Structures are given as structure tokens and as C-alpha cells.
Amino acid sequence: MSNWLAETLAVFAKDWKSEARNLYALNTLALFAITTLVLVSVGLGPMGVDAAGAQVLPFLLWIVLLFATSAGLPRAFVQEEETHTATALRLAARPSAVFWGKLAFSLSLTWGLEILVAPLFLAMVQLDVAAPGQFIAALAAGGFGLAAASTVIAAIIAQARGRSTLFAVLSFPILIPLLLLVVELTRDAVGGFDSGAVLRQLLLYDGTVAVAGAMLFPAIWNP
């Protein structure tokens, strides 16, 4: 029997190896993100927004990220069920390795997406960020929350019918606290206000979802 870490890394590596062969998740994420970015930018117009309107921009950034991850992340589990490889995985791997391995995969996709999207967004809407450190922290922590919640919910809906719509329906209520917190944090970062308390709450949310997900995962994954 192997150890947990080796199994987790094996799952992570396998997901990336598969992804490298067909680039499905990366394409989906990039396509949705860029399409939404273009829509946002066109919608705001060539003049952009004034200072009052700029309040809404952090929110738009997270809408773009939310939309793209909703489209691209559930595949981590849905594909396993659809191609019937989940059976082999259930028989060979321990559940916690599957959970953390898939979470790591989703997280790497999300952070990668943010690295692409955030600079593009800032450039397209001509937004200056006063506290870049806090901005990056918001992206990192918010991204983790998105990935963690998506992993748990993807695992749930992969075993149900109507998977694509079901994911959006189930994830929205769970992600509301994340969105509220991360938008506030991003807004403060743009404006240069210190909001360590908000960051702490966001990290607490991240931890809660990860731990709850890890504890619930055996019940979700196993029969």
C-alpha cells in the first residue's frame, strides 16, 4: 500500500497529464474568461467608467472568474463519471487522495486563470490598483475558495443527472459568502484601504470549505 502523499501527487499528475493531451479545461476556462472580458469591456465603452462607476469593477472581475470556473472546473469529476473511469479510481485510490489531488488540480487551473485574466482585466478597464499586495492576496485566497467549493460540488453533481445546470444551481448559494468577502477585499485593494480583517474572514471561509469538503468527501465519493 502506498502513502497518502504519493497517491495525491499521482492523482494530480495524472489529471495534468490528461489535460495536456486534450487541453479541454484550459481551453474552456480561457475561452469563457476572454469572452466575458470582452463583453465587459465593450459594455463599459471606450470611455470606461468614472470614479463612482469604478466601484462595480472588482465585482465584474469576480463575475468573470466565477463564470469561467463554473464552466471549466466541474470536469474534474464529471469526466471521470461520464467516461466510467471513476470505478477504477474508486477501487484503487483512497478517497482523501482523490479529493486533495483534484483540489490541487482545480486550484492550479484557477490560479493559472487568474494570472491570465487579472492583468487583462486591469488593462481593459483601465483600473489602477493602489495596494497590489492585497490585490494578489485577494486573488489567491478567492481563487482557493472557488477551487475548493467547485471541487466539492463537482463531486456531488457528477453522480446526478443534468450536471451542467446543476453545478451552477448548487454552487451559487455556497459561493455567496466568498464573493461578498472577496469583492470587498478587492475593492479595498483597488482603493488602497487596509482590510486585514476581511482577508482573515476569507481565509477562514477557505479553510472551512476545504475541511468540510475533506470530511464530507468519503460520503460523497464512496457508495
Added chain:
Amino acid sequence: MPSPRPATPAPEVARDPAAPGTGPDAGARTQADRRPGADLRFHQVRRRFGRLTVLRGVSGQVEAGRVMVVTGANGSGKSTLLRCLAGLLLPDAGEIAYREADAAASGTDDLTDSPLLDAGERRRRIGYVAPDLALYEELTTEENLAFFSRLRGVPRERGPALLQRLDLPLDRPAGALSSGMRQKLRWAWALLHRPRLLLLDEPFQNLDARGEGVVREMLAAHLAGEPGGAGPGLAVLAQPVDVEFDPRWEVADHVQLAG
């Protein structure tokens, strides 16, 4: 009324594990000769899906070195039974008891002190061949087995060795295999970690004569037990029609499912 979950079946299930089974020369064996090393028994297993009752109280048993054959028409519940035994489905009622002696740890094949393994432990220990089991289509056969070797803590060389034995190419994506080759790949996957218990659902499907010959050899070797290995293995074999019985098989039980 469904019984409670059969996670910990009562130890006093029917027969004494050391007692002779239903083989032809059972009476001649004594308790000392018969040290099974592994034992699977299930009792009154029921499973329904919605309104459809698929398994209506099925029982059977098999121990190391022997085969249990499960036959029945399409839709009679063979696959469902095997999934329950594999731990992929929980029965609505009934008990499933599986024990493996850890010969390396205790130095003996005696099952008396071996714990009953629950569904989770069973899942990881068994070898499972079934038509709906698939491997990753975008990875090559070798990469697939390498992944599962990492998961199971098995030396990496085992995969290519099995692939060669089964005459499978190492560098072809699993999605590009013919149906016969896929079936052989399933066998390779099932035997990767040298399991004690093999659950085989229509395992000879799509195989040509040569392929079937090889896997039958592998099954016979599994049942006999590799020298220096864990000991004789056991198998449950499900087929829609009476499968051609191999003289090397010692049939412990023949479960016939009514549709």
C-alpha cells in the same frame, strides 16, 4: 424493511471457515489440511433500484483456491451482485463477509484472527474485471498502469510485464484499443496489485482464442497461488450462459440468479 447497513456482519455467520466446502472430495479434508487464507461469504443480499428489486436474498461462499460461478440471464443481477461484493454498491440488506489472512504478518494462513474487511477495505484489495470499467482513454496503456501502480504502491515494472504477457502495445492510447485489447487491459489492471480476490464480470468477453487462453492461464495461476506469494487466490465469475468450465477450477459454489 431494510436491515441496518452490513458494515460489520456478525461473526457467527453460518459456517466455520475451516470446515470443508461443497467440493466433491470435501469429506476427505481435515481441519488441519484446510487453511483457506481467504474467505468470502455473503448471506441474503438484497438490492433494489427504485421500484425494481434486482437481488432478492442471494447467498454464497467461496474460499481460497476456489471459484464461485454466478450465472443468470441478462438483467438477473449478476453485475449488481458483483458490484456489491466489490464494495461499489451497498446492499439494502444482507451481509457480506470477507477475510484475508496476512500470511506475511502472522506467518500463517489461518483466518481465525483476521478481521472482517468492510466495503472500503474490500474495494482496495480486490481485482475487478467488468464491461463498464474503463481506463483513461487519452493515456497510453503503460501510462494508465503506471498511474495505478503509483496509487497502489506497486513497482512500476509490473505494468509493462503484464502488458507484454497479454500481448498489448505499451505506447498506444487506451482509447485506440480494439474491444478485445480493452478487455485484456482490464485484466492487466485487475491483476496489477496481485489481489487475493478476483471479481470477474463476463471476463472473457470480446477475447479471441489466444487472448482467452492467456487470461485463463492467469486465472488458474491466481487460484493456485504464485510460489512465494500471498497464497491461493479466490474468484467469483459471472457469466450469462454456462461458461466453459476449466478443469483446473475447483468450484466452491454455483449461484444461479433468477431474472
Added chain:
Amino acid sequence: MTTSPVNTPAIEPAAKPAGWKTFLAWLLWGWLGLVIGAAFLWVPAQAAGFQNPVAYRILFFHVPTAWVSFLAFLAAGVWSVLYLARGRARRHDVAAAVAVELGLAYCVLATLTGSVWSRIEWGAFWNWDPRQTSIVIALVFYAAYLVLRGAIEDDHARGRLAAAYAVLGLAVAPFLYFVLPRMMPYSLHPEPVVNAEASIDMENRMLMVLLAGAVGFTALFFWMHNLALRSRLLAERLEEEAQL
């Protein structure tokens, strides 16, 4: 031709409910009747501090239903945990589902009564203050839970997946409690008035009726829950025995 006893389902003819249960049911109805009567007749006809001193009575129905809808959320969470941790008993799964369905009904009622009151009192049906926002989120969560249940056919899978979702929701819900008030510092909901501890702001009679209403509606919820739970479990049993 008479059927043999073996073929008849094993359900006895309806027996009279135990005496004490009937008594409790009558007590509940009496209690609620008193609350309703008191809300119209006993409390001050005009209450100071409200824009519309007469229509404030809606409060006696709005507050308890809102309170119960959050209680239902908690109850569903508890039953879900019990389902997962205590052997996957059918009754825990059905109890959680029933709690959510009832919670949804109470939630809708709370939202409707709340918006009516809001319109009368402050001129706007909706203002996205923290309490209104949380009730909408609860509504969305309940609906999502029921959609999930509807999308899974197998009993075992439905039970554990729905339970997992409910527990996840429960884990995440406290964040709303802390985050929302900070996001929306203004509030339509006058804190001192509906806060049960600040009795100085509310006349004694109003407070008493409000608390009595909360107790009554909670009891009503659990009574309805118990009825629905038992009838569903019985229906399942009937179906199983018909199959045998």
C-alpha cells in the same frame, strides 16, 4: 374467493392516536388560536414608533415564520449529519428532506409577509438589507437542495449526496451572518424593536404575543414535520411490502 392472510399487507387498520398526542394537537391549535386572537384583539390597537400603527400586527406572523425558516435549515443540517454519521437510516434522510420542504414554505411566507410590511411601513417592497438578503439566500439554498434531490434516482446516492450538500451549506452559512451586516450597515429591520431582549422598547403585550407566536409556529413546524415524515415512511414501507 377469500384471500389468504399471507397475501394481505402487514398494516393494521388505523388505530385511534394515543390520548396524549391528541391532547398536544389540540393544545397547539388552541395556542395558535390564542396567538392569532391576541394579535388582533389583545395587543395595543395603536403602537407608537411604527409608521402604520395598525398594520404592525403583521410582525406577529412575519417574525415567527422567518425564525422557523432558519430553524428548518438548522434542523435539516442536523438530520443530514445524523444520516451520514449514524448508519444511513432512511428516516434521517426523509426527515432532512421534509425539513427543507417545510422550510421553503415558511421561507416564502416570511418573504411575502416581510415585503408587504416593508411596503406599508417604509414604502418599498425590497431593499436588500441583511435580513432580507439572508432569507433570499436561504430560499435559493432550499431550492438548490430540492433540485439536487430531484436529480438523483437511487435512494442511497440521493440520501448521502443531499446530506453532504446540506452539511456544506450549514458550514458556510455562519459567514453570511457576519459578513452581510457589514456589507449593508443600513437596515430596514429595526433592531431594538424585534430584539426580544430590549423589552423597554416594546410593550409587554406585544412582546408576549411575539414570543408566544414564535413558540407556536415552532411547534407547528415540528408537528407538520412529524406528520409528513411518518406518512412518507409509511408510504415507502407499503411500496416495499407490495413488492415482496
